Amino acid sequence: MTVIELLAATAGNAIADAPTRLDPIELFADADIVVQLVIAGLLIASIWVWAIIIGFTLRMRNLRRSSSTFEDEFWSNEDVDPLLDKRRRKDSPSARVAAAGINEFRRSHKAGIRDADAARARVAQMMDGQVAHESDVLASRLNFLATVGSVAPFVGLFGTVWGIMNSFFQIGLQQNSSLAVVAPGIAEALFATAVGLFAAIPAVIAYNRLSGTVNAFEARLARFADRVHAQVSRDMERV
Template sequence: MTLLPLLAAAAPKAVSGHLNPVKLFLDADIVVQIVMAGLILASVWVWMIVLSFSLRSGGIRTRCDTYERAFWKAKDIDAFQAEWEARDTPSARVAAAGLAEWRASARRDKDGTRQRLAQAMDGAIAQEADRLAERLNFLATVGAVAPFVGLFGTVWGIMNSFFQIGQQQNSSLAVVAPGISEALFATAIGLFAAIPAVIAYNRFSHRVDQLEARLQRFADRFHASLSRDLEAG
């Protein structure tokens, strides 16, 4: 006996008059079952992304706070960067990009040096934002597509119900209602997957924008500091 039939059999008799999601799934047409299973897997993956992104973004924010406070107090910038090299800190990688361009520049063309420094750090900022947002496209896809996938399962299930009416020559509600309930359950699962995905995508996109703006402010301040050194040299 597989897990789903066991769950259906274990459902309390007291709730037999209410909807049993496991029974709705088991009684549905095979096509509707495939749709439901795909939507459930998508929903599980959405919640995994939500949890992992929340933990990762929180850790990044904390490390950036610590790094940036210590960066402006560092006496030996090379030793300081070496200490932070192995940590997942976007601010450190933006600073490393600026320092690498600073060391590679001849500095005879001051305007050109400033431009290359800005480009190097802007590129690093864009790369950090892309790295953090790499899984958010899945949330957007689920949020946009899941309701329509659920609707497809519903339409297929209703078509199957009407086909059964024709086969049984009986159009009573008792014949039609169970099949329609199973079909509508597919739309419910689609919405269950889509709504958290849309909310999470909007929230996390805002966090990525905040990080990008934060890194840009740090890069601008560092660029100003290097520009002063360039003028002094």
């Protein structure tokens, strides 16, 4: 066998043994330690993102259900005191909004209502403040999604830059600029960017979607507060 034939056979064996598709686990295992840390951190962030998405979706479903139940009972019962106990206020944002307005009305009535307009304004302020508080509590749970959506691509890019720098270092170390030397390191480096996008894209989509859900729920609470305020105003006219 000639030297040329030997080289051709070796090249053929190398091509036959070469992987036919990308293996993320192998890319992670062969990557530099810094790139591995970046990828591991992004994967943890991605898991956390999905946990928030699932948990928040289930929580909003429960809040809408409990608020609907409370509002139906609130408008169908003349005696609302049993509906405003601690357990109901804990389970339902609508109960907390109604309790804020009714408690303010009762404090004003106990002290003697001298200025009905001022009393109505205080009731409205208490309920508006409670609506804003409920919205802020829900929205604060989405801050991590916004953070991951904006930061994860840059963290992945940092891993990519580091991996490419390491590839160029290997070129200088081995005095060989062939694609076989450079390609594995670049592939591992680009994998970090891919993982960054894998974490960021769901986070951005979920943040926009769930923020809209929070805004819609806040508007619903505001409408309920307006109806309660109207009822309280009618009660003040009868005092």
